[in-house]
Every structure is written in structure tokens, then in C-alpha cells.
Amino acid sequence: MNNLKLVKTKLGKAVYANKKFEKGEEIIEFKGELIEYDNLPKKVDHYIQIGKTLNMGPSGDFDDFINHSCNPNCGLIVNDTKVTLIAITQIRKDEEISFDYSTTMDEDDWEMDCLCEDKECRKRIRDFKYLPKEVQDKYIKLGIVPKFIIESIKR
Numbered sequence: 001m002n003n004l005k006l007v008k009t010k011l012g013k014a015v016y017a018n019k020k021f022e023k024g025e026e027i028i029e030f031k032g033e034l035i036e037y038d039n040l041p042k043k044v045d046h047y048i049q050i051g052k053t054l055n056m057g058p059s060g061d062f063d064d065f066i067n068h069s070c071n072p073n074c075g076l077i078v079n080d081t082k083v084t085l086i087a088i089t090q091i092r093k094d095e096e097i098s099f100d101y102s103t104t105m106d107e108d109d110w111e112m113d114c115l116c117e118d119k120e121c122r123k124r125i126r127d128f129k130y131l132p133k134e135v136q137d138k139y140i141k142l143g144i145v146p147k148f149i150i151e152s153i154k155r
């Protein structure tokens with residue numbers, strides 16, 4: 001049995017937990033093709049930034065369909081090109097899996113409206129540097145902000 005399941009929603013697809021996850025537990029490893037920023041296709045669905053100029057493409061697996069939340073229950077650990085999603089809270093079976101897309105964004109050319117409907121929703125998904133300082137600090141403490149982002153906000 002899969003630990004995750006894909007669910008159709010009114011906005012598209014979402015990934016749900018198919019079992020209970022403990023805080024810190026690995027949810028899934030992201031395994032897309034690595035692509036330099038300049039070679040990205042025009043339509044950039046399901047791409048995540050994992051380095052200053054490096055992106056990971058879609059894999060065809062659950063990792064493509066995990067939605068953003070401004071108050072997520074997961075975060076990405078980027079270790080060079082190994083990308084792992086871990087639980088940052090305890091997650092119930094049948095709860096939606098989410099991470100904050102801003103934690104891997106430092107690109108200055110892509111934004112989108114947020115429809116996560118959380119009471120802390122920021123309404124717009126933007127680069128990490130535009131997050132409120134306390135949200136940045138919280139994510140950095142959790143270890144879910146890649147090194148290239150931490151380096152870029154120090155400048």
C-alpha cells in the first residue's frame with residue numbers, strides 16, 4: 001500500500017496522507033530531471049528550484065502534485081541534488097500534504113495567487129526573501145530552507 005494517495009479537487013489534484021506520519025518522518029523523495037534555469041520550458045508546471053540556477057522537473061509521481069500552503073505540514077530538505085520532503089508536524093491519515101513553495105524560490109520572475117485558504121494565507125506565492133521575517137526564521141530553524149536561499153538573503 002502506498003503511504004500517499006492522489007485526490008481530485010476542484011482546483012486540480014492534491015496529495016493526501018494514506019497513513020499517519022510523525023514529525024520529522026520522510027514523506028517522499030523528489031526525483032525529477034535536473035534542468036538549468038535557462039533551459040526551462042515556457043510552461044513551468046511542477047518545477048522546483050533546488051539551486052541558484054538549478055531546477056528539478058516533474059517525475060510523474062506524487063511529488064508533482066503536492067500543493068502549496070502558507071501554513072504547511074511538510075518542508076523540503078535540499079541536500080545538493082537530493083530532495084526529500086519531511087513532515088514538520090504530525091500528519092493524520094487523510095490529511096492533505098503541503099509545503100510552502102516560497103521556501104525554494106529565489107528567482108525574481110515567477111509569482112502566483114495563493115488559494116490555500118489557510119487563515120494565515122499570504123494571498124500571493126513569492127520568493128523567500130519577501131516572506132515576513134518571523135516566517136523565514138521559523139522555516140530556517142526547521143531546516144527546510146536550502147543553502148542557496150539562506151546565502152542569497154544574507155547578501
Ligand SMILES: [Zn+2]
Nearest residue numbers: 070114116121
Ligand atoms: Zn496561502
